[in-house]
Amino acid sequence: MALAPKLQARQSAQLAMTPQLQQAIKLLQLSNIELSAFVEEQLEKNPLLERGTGDENRRGEDVAAIADTPAPSTDTVTSGEAMSDMDVPDHAMAPEQTAADVGGSVDWSRNDSSGSFSGSGDYDAAANSAAEITLAEHIQSQMPMLKFSDRDRLVADYLAGQVDEAGYLRMSESEVAENLGVSAAVVSSVLLQLQTLEPTGLFARNLGECLGLQLREAGKLDTPMQALLDNLALLAKHDLSQLAKLCGVKVPELKTLIAELRKLSPKPGQAFGGTMAGAVEPDVFIRETPNGGWSVELNADTLPRVLVNKRYYNEIKKAGDGNEEARTFISECHADANWLVKSLDQRARTILKVSSEIIKQQDAFFAYGIDHMRPLKLKDVADAIEMHESTVSRVTSHKYMHTPRGLFELKFFFTAAIPSLDGGEGHSAEAVRHKIKILISEETATTIVSDDKIVQLLRAQGVDIARRTVAKYREALSIPSSVERRRMFKHA
Structure with a gap:
């Protein structure tokens, strides 16, 4: 049979992801800090977006509409009823709806990171990935070098989340033990291992301990130096004579010891970028209800309001009737603004839905402590709420939950099973x-x-x-x- 070129018509079905859908998926995995910077950028770029400051500054018709369709904010894990399915959509929503149509504005936290958004759906990955390493990332990168059991690893992860930007642990061992439902001896054992991480001085509970860890590593923590660390208050008062007596040395020798202290780093964590737990804003709050259940609530205090100014859009559109370029620009801005508002609202609903299911699955942990955590996989939650596993994975990354037992990343609750x-x-x-x-x-x-x-x-x-x-x-x-x-x- 002779070979020859020819034309054939063939039908095939395939999934096509629109730029808007790609953007909605990417918004899911952003932390509230990253998302806040992203929203701030859109407020500067899009003339139809405005920052809401409360009901007193909204147009009357918007207030009325929002009152009729409240935004998602709470869920109570007692009735077993699932929220409406708000998984990633497979098509673009109608562009004519405003913030009022989807339940008002969606709020997110303030931050100093960056992101980008445009009508083409482009996302500046380099701007988000090129940031300097944070102290949290540096600590996590060293964790595999420590030999922890699964329970101790969970305790270590929790302690790492309580370190401030200077590298200090601001919670007592008893507080950590009470929050996690483990003994103080377990916390102390884990803490001793964490204090071996670099830079030396991390996980200290006060300045004296921080300097002591560095001196011990250098082999310079003798009895006079320890006495000096135990009496730093006298050093602050420059009472060298009393300090010399307590250290059992003469003043010239004491000055040598003080010179050694000045070579050390009082804030070992400040060598890294970013912030630690003191600046982490939880995405959801978990509170115990009087009937023994759990209330799941979005953190509204970290959610800046984003509204679409439809009146301004109509005015500009009417004024640009004779200018096709202006009409195209304002129409694109309108579509982008509506899609952003819808994506933020959908993201909030999805976080609330996933968090509610995690609480249902790990109820024993909240009631009795870390030894009662049950095996849990992303697929378990995905199947229960009828979402894709990849969606749950994105939602649980860099999202935090404030609970009666402390602040946890959502991924903390997923454990292996035998x-x-x-x-x-x-x-x-x-x-x-x-x-x-x-x-x-x-x-x-x-x-x-x-x-x-x-x-x-x-x-x-x-x-x-x-x-x-x-x-x-x-x-x-x-x-x-x-x-x-x-x-x-x-x-x-």
Whole structure:
């Protein structure tokens, strides 16, 4: 058969993402800080967008419309009713609706990062990715070097979130222990490991401890230097004679010690860009209700109002009837403004919906503490609220939840699972580690349990676990092997 070129008509179906849809998806994954900068830029670029300052400054007809269709702000996790599906749309919404049509304005927090938006849907990724590394990112990059169990890793993540921009931990161990439902000894153990991170001095609770960590690393923390750190108040008063007596040295030697202190960094965290937990604004608040449920509420205080000035649009459109270029420009501005308002409203609804489901899934954690966290995957939440898993992933990134137990990133609540032998609900990895720890703590010199024996005992309790997993969890708990434990009992 001869080969020859020819034309053929063929039909095919494929998903086409409009620029507006791409922009809506990108808005989902922005933190409230990044989104705030993005909105500020749009207010400067688009003449039809305006910043709302309250009902007293709105047009009467807009106020009435907003009153009839309130914006999403709260949900109560008691009735089991799901909110309306606000997943990423598969088509562009009608451009003629204003902020009033979608429930008023949507508010977001103030910040100093950057972003961009245009009618073509372009997004300046370089502007957002080229920022200098923050202290939070620097700490997280070092976490894999520390050997934590899953529970201790969660405690470490929480402590990292409480460090201020100077590098100091501003919460006491007892406060952290109470918030997370663990012992103060666990918090103290995790904190000691975190204080080994670079730069030295991070996670100190006061100036004396910060300087002490740096001196200890340099091998200069002797008795006189420790006495000097214990009496920094006298140093601030320049009472050198009294300070010299307390340190057991003469004034010239004391001045040498003081010179050593001045070489140290009193604020090790300030070498990095960005801010830490003190500046993190939660996206949602979780409050316990009188009937034992949980109320989920968007943080309205961090949401700057964005409105579409439809009256100004009509005036400009009428004035530019004879100018096709002006009409095209104002029409594009109008479409962009409406889409921005709709995207922000949709983002708020999606965050509220995902947060509500997380609360339902992790109710035991809020009631009893970190040891009661249940296994949870992104897919579990996605299936429950009928959204795509990628949407849930975007929503939980860089979003924070303020709860009675403290401030947590939404991703904090997703934990691994160990399958059950009977096919029922899996066991959380932390619960399994706790079982291993209990089995080993009950050993005597004649009843040492090997990893294989632990597998058998756990399987008898319905936990489907492999020997290598037991060994991994045992090592994460810093527990020696059965051979080493037997040797320890022998020499005890």
